[in-house]
Amino acid sequence: MIGTGYFSRFHYDAWARIDEVQLAALATRDEKTGEEMAGAYEIDRVYSDIGEMLATERLDILDIVAPPAVHLEACKLAADAGVAAICQKPFCGDLETARAATRHARDAGTLLVVHENFRFQPWHQEIGRQIRQGALGNLFQATFRLRPGDGQGADAYLDRQPYFQKMTRFLIHETAIHLVDVFRFLFGEIISVTADLRRLNPDISGEDAGLIVFEHADGLRSVFDGNRLSDHPSANTRLTMGEMLVEGSAGVISLDGDGRLSFRAHGQFEGRPIDYDWQDRSFGGDCVYRLQRHVVDHLTNGTPLMNAAQDYLRNQEIEEAVYLSASEGRRVKV
Numbered sequence: 001m002i003g004t005g006y007f008s009r010f011h012y013d014a015w016a017r018i019d020e021v022q023l024a025a026l027a028t029r030d031e032k033t034g035e036e037m038a039g040a041y042e043i044d045r046v047y048s049d050i051g052e053m054l055a056t057e058r059l060d061i062l063d064i065v066a067p068p069a070v071h072l073e074a075c076k077l078a079a080d081a082g083v084a085a086i087c088q089k090p091f092c093g094d095l096e097t098a099r100a101a102t103r104h105a106r107d108a109g110t111l112l113v114v115h116e117n118f119r120f121q122p123w124h125q126e127i128g129r130q131i132r133q134g135a136l137g138n139l140f141q142a143t144f145r146l147r148p149g150d151g152q153g154a155d156a157y158l159d160r161q162p163y164f165q166k167m168t169r170f171l172i173h174e175t176a177i178h179l180v181d182v183f184r185f186l187f188g189e190i191i192s193v194t195a196d197l198r199r200l201n202p203d204i205s206g207e208d209a210g211l212i213v214f215e216h217a218d219g220l221r222s223v224f225d226g227n228r229l230s231d232h233p234s235a236n237t238r239l240t241m242g243e244m245l246v247e248g249s250a251g252v253i254s255l256d257g258d259g260r261l262s263f264r265a266h267g268q269f270e271g272r273p274i275d276y277d278w279q280d281r282s283f284g285g286d287c288v289y290r291l292q293r294h295v296v297d298h299l300t301n302g303t304p305l306m307n308a309a310q311d312y313l314r315n316q317e318i319e320e321a322v323y324l325s326a327s328e329g330r331r332v333k334v
Helices: 008-016 031-040 050-056 068-080 095-108 122-132 162-166 171-187 287-301 309-328
Strands: 025-027 045-047 061-064 084-088 112-115 139-146 190-198 209-216 221-227 242-248 251-255 261-265 272-274
Touching: 008 031, 008 287, 025 031, 025 050, 031 045, 045 050, 050 068, 061 068, 061 287, 068 084, 068 095, 068 112, 084 287, 095 112, 095 309, 112 287, 112 309, 122 171, 122 242, 122 251, 122 261, 122 287, 139 171, 171 190, 171 209, 171 221, 171 309, 190 309, 209 309
Parallel strands: 025 045, 061 084, 084 112, 139 221
Antiparallel strands: 139 242, 190 209, 209 221, 242 251, 251 261, 261 272
């Protein structure tokens, strides 16, 4: 592992629950939190230098949960050591740096995966299963309303991820990129975007609200309606981060803020619950565990892999198109 910041605890907890995995070592610049994590998860060795850790340890996977400024170096060092890597998002901070890390891993013949976990959230997995089974008929459109309600006032984000306040690209780069990936996972490739972005909280640097229309290759339209200042009805507004509607010729699937799914058939007034198996554990329905389990299954059993860096670059190309569309006030093809 690299990193001991706020979100890393979800990674450590998930690895510790996978039987085939042993947490061997961690690297961090924060000696205090490094020792705390090592004690909590029975990790023998703590390093301050990534290169030293890779040279000393016999590792299969390097999990990079450090800020984007570290990503390129860490990805290159892992590739040069012949070690597979999983890298958190925002992947390498920008598209060109992400492309460089991806090329380096490809040339070294090593696996590089982006830790994009929203598609592994159980409600999105179940919506995908319902779509594949034909429950909605012909798909028409979809909308996700992001409403975590944590972005108001001068103290916004300070209790959890204070660096959010200084990000010049915020809502799309940090948050909506999750939904870009989910939309591609559920509805197919995105071929154009039309975006309107704005900043509502004057105490932060970047945009925190926006509307984006995505055109998919088969003609479907999906809409991201994001606003970090407003909330939505939920016991935990960070569980789903918002609400979703997926509409088709046979009916509509709804996702609420507590992870409940329902289906209303076309022409009917009442919907019915969709029963599916999931646990309200850790972050986002245990999606961090689900992603890491997915990568372990690929490495041990050869199962198909999602989120390889080469595929993930498309999300970042779409991100660039969103910002271009907003700045120029026009539809942009991807």
